[in-house]
Amino acid sequence: MKQARRGYEPPRNRGYEPPRKGSAPLFEGREKEATALEKLKELNEQISAAIEKVKTLKEEKAELERKIKRLEGLMETKDIEIQALGTEKSAIKGQIEDLLSEIETVYPG
Numbered sequence: 001m002k003q004a005r006r007g008y009e010p011p012r013n014r015g016y017e018p019p020r021k022g023s024a025p026l027f028e029g030r031e032k033e034a035t036a037l038e039k040l041k042e043l044n045e046q047i048s049a050a051i052e053k054v055k056t057l058k059e060e061k062a063e064l065e066r067k068i069k070r071l072e073g074l075m076e077t078k079d080i081e082i083q084a085l086g087t088e089k090s091a092i093k094g095q096i097e098d099l100l101s102e103i104e105t106v107y108p109g
Helices: 027-105
Strands: none
Touching: none
């Protein structure tokens, strides 16, 4: 057994007792649990919001793809109309040139 040093006194207990091994304040575990549950709930809300955003973006993408197809079809129709008008213009130009040639033969100079 160890002998106490001469003149040494162990510290006095001034109303404080360190927690015993295995003991914790009554609500400490509940506070940690509540904080963890709050974090989990917040994370769950963020994930749900992200899922909703992805759904919305997919719907918007699908709508935009439908618009693109519709507009591409419209462009194709307009291209065909432009080609038809170009052909019609050439035909009319040829007719006008023929009429001018006939007029010159009837009324020279």
